[in-house]
Amino acid sequence: MSSKDGFSWTKAQGLKPGVPCIGAISPPSNLSTHDSTFDVIVVGAGYCGLTAARDASIAGLKVLLIEARDRIGGRSWSSNIDGYPYEMGGTWVYWGQPNIWREIARYGMQDELEVSYDFSRGINKYLLVTPEGTQRFSHDEEDELMQKGLEKLVNVDGCGGRETVVFPHSAKLGPAAAKYDRMSVADRLAEIQNDLTPNERLCVEAFVLLCSGGTLETTSFYEFLHWWALSGYTYQGCIEYLVKYKFRGGQSSFAIRFFQEALATGNLKYSFSSPVASIKSGPTGVEVTARQGQKYRALKMISAIPLNVLNDVTFDPPLAPGKKAAADIGHVNQCVKVHAEVLDKDLRSMTSISYPHNKLSYGFGDGTTPAGNTHIVAFGGQHNHFHPEEDIQQTISAFQGFAPMQIQRLVFHNWSKDEFAKGAWFFSRPGLLVDHLNDMRANHGNIVFACSDWALGWRSFIDGAIEEGGRAAMTVRAGLADRARL
Amino acid sequence: MSSKDGFSWTKAQGLKPGVPCIGAISPPSNLSTHDSTFDVIVVGAGYCGLTAARDASIAGLKVLLIEARDRIGGRSWSSNIDGYPYEMGGTWVYWGQPNIWREIARYGMQDELEVSYDFSRGINKYLLVTPEGTQRFSHDEEDELMQKGLEKLVNVDGCGGRETVVFPHSAKLGPAAAKYDRMSVADRLAEIQNDLTPNERLCVEAFVLLCSGGTLETTSFYEFLHWWALSGYTYQGCIEYLVKYKFRGGQSSFAIRFFQEALATGNLKYSFSSPVASIKSGPTGVEVTARQGQKYRALKMISAIPLNVLNDVTFDPPLAPGKKAAADIGHVNQCVKVHAEVLDKDLRSMTSISYPHNKLSYGFGDGTTPAGNTHIVAFGGQHNHFHPEEDIQQTISAFQGFAPMQIQRLVFHNWSKDEFAKGAWFFSRPGLLVDHLNDMRANHGNIVFACSDWALGWRSFIDGAIEEGGRAAMTVRAGLADRARL
Secondary structure (H helix, E strand, O other): EEEEEEEEEEEEOEEEEEEEOOOOOOOOEEEOOOOEEEEEEEOOOEEEHHHHHHHHHOOOEEEEOOOOEEEOOOOOOEEEEEEEEEEOOOOOOOOOHHHHHHHHHHHOOOOEEOOOOOOOOOOOOOOEOOOOEEEEEOHHHHHHHHHHHHHHHHHOOOOOOOOOOOOOOOOOHHHHHHEEEHOOOOHHHHHHOOOEEEEEEHHHHHHHHHHHHHOOOOOEHHHHHHHHHHHHOHHHHHHHHHHHHHOOOHHHHHHHHHHHHHHHOOEEEEEEEEEEEEEEEEOOOEEEOOOOOOEEEEEEEEEEOHHHHHHHOOOEOOOOOOHHHHHHHHHEEEEEEEEEEEOHHHHHHOOOEEEEOOOOOOEEEEOOOOOEEEEEEEEHHHOOOOOOOHHHHHHHHHOOOOOOOOOEEEOOOOOEEEEOOOOOOOOOOOHHHHHHHHHHHOOEEOOOOHHHHHOOOOOHHHHHHHHHHHHHHHHHHHHHHHHHHO | OEEEEEEEEEEEOOOEEEEEEEEEOOEOOOOOOOOEEEEEEEEEHHHHHHHHHHHHHHHHOOEEEEEEEEEEOOOOOEEEEEEEEOOOOOOOOOOOOOHHHHHHHHOOOOOOOOEOOOOOOOOOOEEEEEEEEEEEEEEHHHHHHHHHHHHHHHHOOOOOOOOOOOOOOOOOOOHHHHHOOOEHHHHHHHOOOOOOOOOHHHHHHHHHHHHHHOOOOOOOOHHHHHHHHHHOOOOHHHHHHHHOEEEOHHHHHHHHHHHHHHHOOEEEEOOOOOOOOEEEEEOOOOEEOOOOEEEEEEEEEEEEOOHHHHHHHHEEEOOOOHHHHHHHOOOOEEEEEEEOOOOOHHHHHOEEEEEOOOOOOOEEEEEEOOOOEEEEEEEEEEEHHHOOOOHHHHHHHHOOOOOOEEEEEEOOOOOOOOOOOOOOOOOOOOOOHHHHHHHHHEEOOOEEEOOHHHOOOOOOOHHHHHHHHHHHHHHHHHHHHHHHOO
């Protein structure tokens, strides 16, 4: 199976749109001509929509899942090439992420994880590349540099953030959010500019931009504090929670379990490659119109549409002003994530920051391919934005900006040009959360809005998507139970 | 509502069996005379059975929940006295515990937690009491002492256990288990006896016994390593995961949500105060006979009966030899947990170990009661076992063994004399896990055995109970779907 999404490049084949994907669904629909009325329509088949559709169909509701793409997974999917997965979006998971781990345990996938890093062989170095040249550090020195720098960034309370974000899963945005969400990371860096060594500053800036995919000016300092708190208030925690453990079979091997479980109930109808044009919510239910013209009706709807594309769907009645304002503002993450298969075995144990000049600022060894080559994953973002498919030579050069390497293959998804995402995972610009988090979470008539973009705990993560999908299904079930009692 | 379980004592009223409980269910049954056949019977209404019954009833199965006690919650329940909860068993929760946090988020209870400790006022000291007298430390010194001592205990790999138990949620017992589950903590302490200072040794022994409720000789070293790994390989992690955050409204305020959600489906029948005498499993289903003689039939059964009382139910056909052997061996936890309401406001910030002579070895300030008094919780176990209701003066003296205090009230549940538990949370004796974990987890005809006692991740914890309940419901659903296809 293949998806139209994503790109691959090899010297032999050049640039090709579309990549193999075990999460591509064929045939694209199981609807019959008489299927037009449902208990609930779920729009969006990322982890949030998948969870909502699965939970609702297990609970006996007649569910229609509509998805614009030809595949499940939304912003988290893998392209498995020669059996080896390249993660196009959301990748890493951890047993401290409650919603995702509950699912991993439930599907018995606890032993299907592997560690991205392998520091047992090769150069085993951290390369800090600046316009002035390359400094080489051990990974222990890297950890110390990162921990020291980040600790200075977050230490607004003398306790490394511990007394500032005390309950990172709280449903309330407390005083810390009120204060620090209006502040950008650039503002915070200005406060501590005399405390950071030049290397600490480079590391901190590159790490924050890896998280936000924005610029220092557009990155909410509170949202970064929130990530820090979620990760246990340490850099080591950040590594464990954010970038260490991934599925041996790729994200799509996990997502497909949700889809298959929902399908096995017999209650799930679906339609892929079917973008939604408009959504009408009335007193008795919801009518969803696809761009191709089909109309579907249901008592309830769950919108798992990401924030940055919410305005591309017409809502009748229109979205409430607060929700509309949030969609107008959008999130700032324009992450550029590119995979390279390279001949250089030694680079398996490389980690590197190449900043601020390089198009890709963060890169590290992420695996060994079936051919025995090294898999390097690299990240850029709004700070120095580019479209990797537009100039392959430039993309190759951006990898060479970490260290010399012989690139055999590139694999990536351009999230910025993706019309159904218009960006990568959510990251808040200053003020968006305090002004609009509750707006983003609010229902609209018979529509529940559910998305990782406004989750309470692991917002922006797969975990938050599952959190939101579960909440949405439960809300819809409760709403329909009320109706039954009338 | 009250439960027959538990005891309270005040000077005015003396010892009284039975305590208030919002998890007591009245009337005890909603069965009608014609209810005798179900899709699934769940035996046991602790968190595992509640989760299984809830998930199965949401999925549309006709469920009967049978419970020996008059209340939900099993080994985790609170007695709310004057609105203030005393936790009789399982107490603390954390957002790094995936299954429990998924439920807390799902029920929107993220902001219903509070911190047990309050070091802002009073003596703010750690008292280490031995037969030789009392040493007084700051809490920072306490943390350092505990971290240093425990680090020596677990440091079998030069990495604080990190390379020994790498995936603490793994379904496989790896080489570490094979090696260290045969070793008791006493064996391990013998290996490092020259490395520990006398104070470190006291702290380590008391902490391990707090975890296991057994003796050093009967406590599996691997199981302790597993707790350590689950808690992030640090003493600070142990505090956060194990003894810091609890429900403001008590555990029963959480458990009741599962029960109510199941009930709202219309698919749940239940019978409390109804101990099961025997269970017969045949090719077409299961027949459960209550001690009072009622018989119930179902296609499938979920046994959430704890290990230590599994042999008190007659199974036909008999349990497989491995499962029977595990039940014969049993777990070793004979924790004695007692609450005291005391006049001494200063003790709110006390933590203390009184060991090895004292009947209660671990005690600390756990809250402030509505009367403004201090709530102290204390723990003993098999090491120096006693029955708190048999000699109240001895129980009061055991509290005085931490520091002088004026006791107004005692509240506790005697888990050792509880015929439906015969002990507290699971803790493995050496060899039990490697020899029998898979036996304990195995199905038996149409019966799925699910219990926190043999969970894979947070085994022994509420989290593990929910993990197991979810697994059981999913297994039963899959089994019934297969049957439908025949």
